[in-house]
Each structure stands twice: as structure tokens, then as C-alpha cells.
Amino acid sequence: MAPKITFVDPDGTARNVEVPAGRSVMQGAVAGGVDGIVGECGGNAMCATCHVYVAEEWRDRLAEPAMVEQEMLEFTACERTEASRLSCQITVTEEFDGLVVELPESQL
Amino acid sequence: MAGTVIVGAGHAGAQTAFSLRAEGYRGPITLLSAEERSPYQRPPLSKGYLAALRRRETDADDLINLHPVASYAEQDIALRLGSPVSEIDRHARRVHTTTGKAYGYDHLVLATGARARTLPFTTPRSERVRFFRTRHDAAAIAALTADASRVAVVGGGFVGLEAASVLAAAGAEVTVIEAAARPMGRGMSPVMAEYLLARHRARGVEVRAATRISAIVEDGGRLTIATGQDTTGPVDLVIVGVGVLPNDELAQKSGLETQDGIVVDSSLRTTRDPRVYAVGDCARFPSPFASAASVRLESVQNATEQGRHIAKSIATGTVSAYERLPWFWTEQCGLRVQMAGLVEPADECVVSGDPGQGAFSVLAFRDGRLAAVESLGRPRDHALARRLLADPAGWPEHGVLHGAGYDLSALRTAVISPATNTVDG
Known part of the structure; x- marks a missing residue:
């Protein structure tokens, strides 16, 4: 059973998507038809269109963002907060079952 | 209402279709693709996809889908695969496919892309001489290099050097042959290009600049490349990446202005027909970021942003200049x-x-x-x-x-x- 990830729209609507371990959260969202994630550059941390806000209880459990991601987070269309991550840079593992991320109003 | 017909389902065409719906367009949308497979991303072909195929990752193919296959129907986008367009009848506002179908339009978007440029001489009809443009090319190259120890890359542009980088990392002996004095001379500064080339050389890649090839000869499954006085090879595989040509013949045949691409104005409308637009690799447009009067760019960002731009124009009936900063990336060594x-x-x-x-x-x-x-x-x-x-x-x-x-x-x-x-x- 692949880990389930919950994507929460700005209006509070939640959707669960199974994302196989080894994929990025962005890849899982695109494959699962989550509209709030664009992933224009294909997962290269080049476009900042896969911005998510990671739920507080999960933040410390994710690996620290690399420098490239840190810098590209300056490009997000919506406000960058402490919860901000580029979902293409979060690789799903079995431990991420139940991960909750909120989507910004806009990616562009 | 006949709706919008989009010719070509690469990044630009697919983006146009989805953005039309996102912008509230209610008319029919038909997306015509010459390829048989659901639209996919191109940048990974010479980068991660090639590497993933070489590692025999079974889900490599799913990872390059541009959109989930089901999403076209969900968005009421009529995706017609295996439908190359043979003719545009601008008078009747209809396009005809080689499969005998016809589609009427109010707006026509040409997103025909580009194809690999060929060499100015006859190359052997060998599966071991490969151009690099589609996922078929990437798959064939990955399969062939499984046991290819010597590879020649003809063309020192981004695609050629990205492929050289992946293959050298996998243990192949790679020679890159470039006709111009400096590889990556188009689109990269000399200092950055030299830096990368030094890294390639340090990893054992032989880079031969200012070297024109005159023939590729096959003998018993092995290939030799004639370069002026001497030769390169024999090698097991030749990858040709000598740039692309815009697919503008369809537009030209229908009386639209073409010049190394389909000529459009700053709002991406063709100069002779305001109902016809061109976006992505096939479009020649005026850019405030270039000194030249017009440019043609080959990048995902250009394709998707232009797709969004005209989708908005069509959906809202507004005309505005396309003025987005071009950006790119390459991964080598x-x-x-x-x-x-x-x-x-x-x-x-x-x-x-x-x-x-x-x-x-x-x-x-x-x-x-x-x-x-x-x-x-x-x-x-x-x-x-x-x-x-x-x-x-x-x-x-x-x-x-x-x-x-x-x-x-x-x-x-x-x-x-x-x-x-x-x-x-």
C-alpha cells in the first residue's frame, strides 16, 4: 500500500492521493490530478510552481530543504512562510503515510 | 461555435488546452497530436529519463506524462492521438488530418514544435545512428547503450552534451564532435561553456571542436565517422544532436508567413490571419529580451508561458504583448x-x-x-x-x-x- 498524502485546497477541501515511495510529492500530485500543483519544470526546482505549505506536525520530519530549493522558494506566487516547500523536492518514503500539505491560492 | 483547434500536443499545445479551460473558455477544444502516446515532457529525455531507462526503472514512462491521461476527458479536451494535420483550409476555417478527418475552428493554435535537424549527407540506415528528439529516441538510445562501450555524439549543443554526460557517467567512452569553434556557442557565454567543457574532459569525454564531419560509414555493425583528414571510431553508436528545425511547412502551405518558424506578432498571432496563433518551438516572435527583431526559442518555459498567454487571449478576447523573461537550464557532469x-x-x-x-x-x-x-x-x-x-x-x-x-x-x-x-x- 503506497503512502497516502493529503492535499488541502485553500477552501479546506481535502483530497488523499496515494504516492508510491520514491516519487516526489509533486509527481504524486500531478499524477493524481491535483490542480493546485503545476510542476512546470518537471521537478527540477526551477519554476517554483509546486509550492506547498507543510502541516506543522510534519515539518520537523522532513529533510531540510537544499540550497537550490531555499533560493527558488523566493519565486513562489503566494507568500512564503516557514511551512513553505517545493513539493518536487520532497521524496516520499513509507514514513510519509498521512503527510498533510496545504495548497496556496495560486502557483503562477 | 466551432471552438479552438490546437495542432500539436507538446508542452505548448497541451498547456494551451488546459489554460483555456482554466481561463473559463467554454467552447470545444480539440488537441491534435501526430504522436500515438499521451503528451509527455521533453526535458527529461536527455537528462533524468535517459538515466532512469538505463537503470531499467519500470515506471520511468509514467513519470514523464504532462498530465494524467484521464484529465483530458475531465477538462472536456478532445485529445486526438495519431492525427497528423495535412492541411489548413483558412478560408473554410477547417483543418484536415492525414487520417481523413476534418475539424472546424474559430481559433487555430499552431503548436507544431520542431524536429531534429538532419546531417547534410546520407547517413547509414542503421538503428545505431540516432537522432535525439522524442521519447522513442531516448528509449532506443538507452537500449543501445546497454552494451555500447564507445559512443560518438555529433553536435555539441545542450542535448548532445547532456547525453554525453549521462553516457560517460554510465561508463561509455564518449567523443563529442562539434562543427563550430566552440560547443554550446549558441545560447551560452564562452566562459561558462569552457568551464563545462573542461569538466566533460576531466570525466574522460573527448571534445573535438571546429570539426566538420563528412560521412558516417557502417561496417559490420560498427560505425566510423569521417572528419576531414582523419576519422573517429569505430564506435558502437552515433547520437546526432545538431539542432532542430521548426515544423512550419503546414503554415507555409496555407499561406501564412514563415521564416525559420511561423512568424507571429508580439501578441503571438500570425501576421496574416488574426484567428491563427503560433506558440512554442515553432513560433518566431518579437522579444524585448533579444537584440534581433525576432527570435524562436526552444524551451519548456517559453512553450508553456506562450500557451498560457494565448489561452488567455482567446478565452477573454483581449490582445496583449507576450513579454516574459526567457529562462533555461542544463544539467551536465x-x-x-x-x-x-x-x-x-x-x-x-x-x-x-x-x-x-x-x-x-x-x-x-x-x-x-x-x-x-x-x-x-x-x-x-x-x-x-x-x-x-x-x-x-x-x-x-x-x-x-x-x-x-x-x-x-x-x-x-x-x-x-x-x-x-x-x-x-
């Missing part, structure tokens, strides 16, 4: 170069940072202003450049950057607005 703006041969280039440390940017100045930035190991510079260069009217003056020791961060407060994006540090 485990390094990534991020590029913002278009570097031109006459630009004055200044290095910021330390190439010896593998972290530097090349600042390209044109007419005394910063026009483009290439960054290696300095993503912050790229991020800043994307903002600094977004509006050509506001390009920073050379004197200002000189005064700042060519440190882009010094101009940071001018470009990061706390209201739109809060930044730490």
Missing part, C-alpha cells in the same frame, strides 16, 4: 547551469564568484545594462536575476553592478518586495 535572459555573442561578460570553487555566475551586459545571467552553483543569483531582468526597461546599469562588486545580492532589496514574498535572512 552533475552540475546545473541556470540561465535567465538571452546571452548574445556581442554581450560583455563579467564573472561573479569563483569558478575554482564551482560556484559562479556570468553577468552579460548589453548596451551598458545587465541583459542575462548564467549561474552555476549559485541558485540565489538565478533567483535574483529572474526578478532583476523581468522588465527590460528596468535592467540594472553596468555602473551600478560594478559599484556593487558584481554581487547581485547587493541589488536584492530593490527587487524583493516583502508584500509579495516574505524572505528570511
